[in-house]
Amino acid sequence: MRRGRLRIADRVPARIAWLATREALGLGRDEVPRVSVQVVDGSARVRVGLVLEFGSDLVEQAERVRAAVVDRVGALTGIPAREVVVVVERLKVGQPDV
Template sequence: MRAPGAAAAAPARRGRLRVADRVYARIADQAVREVLAEVWAGRSVKGAPPHVSVAVPGSTVRVRVAVELPFPADLAGLARGLRERVGAQVAGLTGTRVSEVVVVVEKLVTGGAW
């Protein structure tokens, strides 16, 4: 709350919010883990944990996600789902535009029920 009689400062004079790179990475990592939990559900063999890295050039965020995915599966669909969930969660929680989400499939894991 503002003190009585105090005028609101113009947005440029109030300062700005800086979100740490590790915050973007944690949000993206959580989004990836949510998607992968659905993908690996019901399988006896699971892939390694994902690796997420971010770059914040200016006012946008670029995310790189390295994952292991089950095979056989709709790999293009899984990658699209990962890109959409990561982009939506990072933008939704931070208000920062996500310019790119790159999904790198490091390994295809066979075995387990599908």
């Protein structure tokens, strides 16, 4: 017999995705990704907004973030992240080598 039900608020997988993104890219304290999550029909739709370094490998970084989010959200919540959209919102110019 089944009783009750478990409801995980959208902010839980959002926080997990946020942490996974920071870890995947090795972001510092000042670098904060923007993450939003919607759980629809038992799966998560995740959007991650990033500010990345100009001249860096954007595709590789986006893939690293996507893989980390899929892995961590699914493993820690049991909710599969079937759709992860990584958006590079802005490029920043690093300090020149002197």
